[in-house]
Amino acid sequence: MRWLVTGAGGMLGQDLCAVLATSGASFEAATRAELDITSPSAVRDAVAGVDVVLNAAAWTDVDGAETAEDAALRINDASALAEVAGKRLVHFSTDYVFDGSVSSPYPEDTPQAPINAYGRTKAAGERAVLAAGGYVVRTAWLYGAHGPNFVKTMLRLAGERDTLDVVDDQVGPPTWSYALAEQAVALARSGAAPGAYHGTAAGSTTWFGLARAVFELSGLDPERVRPTTSDKFVRPARRPAYSVLGHDRWAGTGVDPLPSWRPMLRAFLQQ
Structure with missing residues (x-):
């Protein structure tokens, strides 16, 4: 198999390349500067002869999208890649396509309901x-x-401040990008049916809970982290209050859902 990683200079893109390199796969890595994914002709040339396209290219400035939605949409809608790559394309999306108004994990077939510009652009890409x-x-x-x-x-910030105030009213699944990269590559190799899958850790916490875990697992005093509420940190874009995603669709694919967030975080911090 021959692979193409777009957005190869980003956090997830670099991990996708590392996973492919470790497995001995033949792949090409294209950064944003090297491949304009909004250009149909550039995409056709890049995808020629490729068996799998892993699209990690994205506009990720959530707050910036509020005033530049058209620019964010040009990158996040992935239309050129979808048209050329079709079923060869593995595209990464986000919990922000949902509104965060529920209290149990979102199934993969939940209708989209974004509450900010970034979410709308990612929903278009999906x-x-x-x-x-x-x-x-x-x-x-x-x-x-x-x-x-x-x-x-x-x-x-642990090295710069005595205490940190972190919001405790947003819930989600902290997810290690390298583990997600491994899972996505396994999905592409599995022959599983196309569609939507959720690549997030099992379990959930708040940003406050995650910050305390980072301190604790790093040998720091978690009591230095104090809880606060989102209204103390007003941002241009609304954030979903609940971002936990369900993983039922992995059953029968031969690819395991990701493990619990805390052991995953420990493994990352030990590197």
Whole structure:
């Protein structure tokens, strides 16, 4: 199999490349500067002869999308890739396609209901990919070794501040990007039916709970982390209050759902 990783310079893109390299796969890595995924002609050239496209290219500035939705949509709608790659495409999406108003994990077939501009652009991407017969892998609360993310921010702030106030009224599944990359590559190799899958850790916590776990597992005093509420940190884009995703569709694919978030976090921090 020959693979193409788009968005190869990002957090998830770098982990996808690492997973493929470790397995000895033949792949090409294209960063945003190297491949314009909004250009049909550039996409056709890049995808020629490729068996699987792993699309990690995305506009990820959630707040910035509120004032630049058209620009975010051009990147996140994935129409050019979907048209050319079709069922060869594995496209990464987000919990932000849902409104966060529930209190139990979202099944994979839940209707979209985004509450911000970023979510609307990612929802458009999902529709294009699913209409073309490809795979959508939704994830949430992603962290990893590359690029900025919540876990790395907590570790940095631990060295700069005596205490941290972290919101305790948003619930989600902290997910290690490398584990997601392994799962996505396994899905592409499995021959499982195309459609939507949820690539998130099992279980859930709040941002406050995650911050305390980062401190505890790093040998720091978790009491330095204090709970607060979202209204103390007003952001341009509304955030879903509940971002836990169900994993029923993995049954029968031969690919395991991701493990619980806390052991996954421990494994990341031990690296």
